[in-house]
Amino acid sequence: MTTVSIPAGWPATEEQARAVQDELRERVVLDEPGPPPGTGRVTGVDVAYDDERDVVVAAAVVLDAVTHEVVAEATAVGRVSFPYVPGLLAFREIPTVMAALDALPCPPGLVVCDGYGLAHPRRFGLASHLGVLTGLPTIGVAKNPFTFSYEEPGVRRGSASPLLAGTDEVGRALRTQDGIKPVFVSVGHRVDLGNACAHTLALTPKYRLPETTRRADSLCRRALRQATS
DNA sequence: GCGACAG
């Protein structure tokens, strides 16, 4: 497992972090469809924390988009680089997540993040930020609607409804299993919303959350226990 | 001013 330190010039205050978001937001690419769903490779990234020891562990797991078999995986350990502030999550997770992605032996393909992309107070969530810094196509799949509103989608898997910031559709509430709480999909970088939802459905044949997220989540928890004990 | 608020 590789170790990372907090990057030089990393924001130290909320004001600095918001300024970085406002600047990097200009570089997000929203007019590409992205890789075709159900083909190539998809990578899940996630992090686990030990706030007592100020440690964060990130995992990146590459899956075959068709079989969902694990093609490669990597982990990285770092220091917590920012407190948790709603809207500034990326500053807490990105350095370690990027180190895990760098440690992969193969290209990640589409990256699926735990959280938001466009669905963000300044339209620049974790998935957008990671996409801009890596150049990779990214999407965000979150478990909660954050501050946004939506109407309950149909009860069947595949049903969706707009995730709204006022009248702007910033993402979609997507039902990935019959009768189960939807997930909240938004675009990150170089993928359109229709494809982001199609990828999410392709990754949820059995469970509410994408296989990518599930695999990355269990790996980073395992790695945290190992790094901590 | 107060409360809500991805992980």
Next chain:
DNA sequence: ATCTTGTCGC
């Protein structure tokens, strides 16, 4: 995110 075992249900 994290604290946390068994248990109810398909």
